[in-house]
Amino acid sequence: MMDGHEVTVVDNFFTGRKRNVEHWIGHENFELINHDVVEPLYVEVDQIYHLASPASPPNYMYNPIKTLKTNTIGTLNMLGLAKRVGARLLLASTSEVYGDPEVHPQNEDYWGHVNPIGPRACYDEGKRVAETMCYAYMKQEGVEVRVARIFNTFGPRMHMNDGRVVSNFILQALQGEPLTVYGPGTQTRAFQYVSDLVNGLVALMNSNVSSPVNLGNPEEHTILEFAQLIKKLVGSGSEIQFLSEAQDDPQKRKPDIRKAKLLLGWEPVVPLEEGLNKAIHYFRKELEYQANNQYIPKPKPARIKKGRTRHN
Numbered sequence: 001m002m003d004g005h006e007v008t009v010v011d012n013f014f015t016g017r018k019r020n021v022e023h024w025i026g027h028e029n030f031e032l033i034n035h036d037v038v039e040p041l042y043v044e045v046d047q048i049y050h051l052a053s054p055a056s057p058p059n060y061m062y063n064p065i066k067t068l069k070t071n072t073i074g075t076l077n078m079l080g081l082a083k084r085v086g087a088r089l090l091l092a093s094t095s096e097v098y099g100d101p102e103v104h105p106q107n108e109d110y111w112g113h114v115n116p117i118g119p120r121a122c123y124d125e126g127k128r129v130a131e132t133m134c135y136a137y138m139k140q141e142g143v144e145v146r147v148a149r150i151f152n153t154f155g156p157r158m159h160m161n162d163g164r165v166v167s168n169f170i171l172q173a174l175q176g177e178p179l180t181v182y183g184p185g186t187q188t189r190a191f192q193y194v195s196d197l198v199n200g201l202v203a204l205m206n207s208n209v210s211s212p213v214n215l216g217n218p219e220e221h222t223i224l225e226f227a228q229l230i231k232k233l234v235g236s237g238s239e240i241q242f243l244s245e246a247q248d249d250p251q252k253r254k255p256d257i258r259k260a261k262l263l264l265g266w267e268p269v270v271p272l273e274e275g276l277n278k279a280i281h282y283f284r285k286e287l288e289y290q291a292n293n294q295y296i297p298k299p300k301p302a303r304i305k306k307g308r309t310r311h312n
């Protein structure tokens, strides 16, 4: 919008929130449509960022059939729209297409190691078939597609109940509750800050690269190190609590981003601690907002009819 583009945001608000975009309402380049991509959408556009689907494991596992419909029927609808209006479509795919990887770090040529019937399958396999659909539409119908394989991302405007590790640990540390580590905490992840991802998505959309591109920050940590870092940054005395391991949890994950560097001239620029401090500031404000905006019902005054005695 700042570059002069007209932007139509389509959301069914399953995991999104109107508060996240309310500051744009009234801007001449902004439009918000409450719509679910599982139903066809008729708009006139040049570019489609197809970002629909819950991305947090507890959210996508909450209703696996809906997650599958969003990633399959939703993707078909968006590709159909792209075909009809001649738009270019960028699919938000995921590092989860690599499953519990046997190759480390993961590059785009790796085919992945996914359990097709496990609890994560609705998302992993949903995104894998969404990629397949993109390339079928490209080959058969000539639709221009871009596929971003997005690695773990965090930042302000995440939902307090998101359930992913960054928001969980920050909220737990801020409230003096134990930081919940699933399993021994030796599994690794690499976290990128949201503004780096947005820059990568825009660069990919406007490039001529139609094959999949990893977007992530390659700085890798164990989840236990990550819990300790968040405790330190928050200045929290919370304990670390070890809970049972999540089923099919990928044991290591780190993006190989050489392709994005070479072909898009993109790489993450926000250091982990700087991004985490911004997220901590945001969640502190969210907790204050929640404390000040709780709905406390007022007792109703008794309705006493005139002229009659009340019998209780």
Ligand SMILES: O=c1ccn([C@@H]2O[C@H](COP(=O)(O)OP(=O)(O)O[C@H]3OC[C@@H](O)[C@H](O)[C@H]3O)[C@@H](O)[C@H]2O)c(=O)[nH]1
Pocket: 055, 056, 057, 094, 095, 096, 150, 151, 152, 153, 163, 164, 165, 166, 168, 169, 180, 181, 182, 183, 187, 189, 223, 246, 249, 250
């Ligand atoms: O409270 C928690 C939450 C999570 N974890 C662990 O932290 C690690 C990261 O978990 P998250 O839920 O944040 O995210 P995951 O890496 O499992 O999945 C993510 O992968 C990349 C994206 O496509 C998605 O955002 C999401 O599916 C996992 O090993 C998980 O078991 C905890 O130890 N404690």
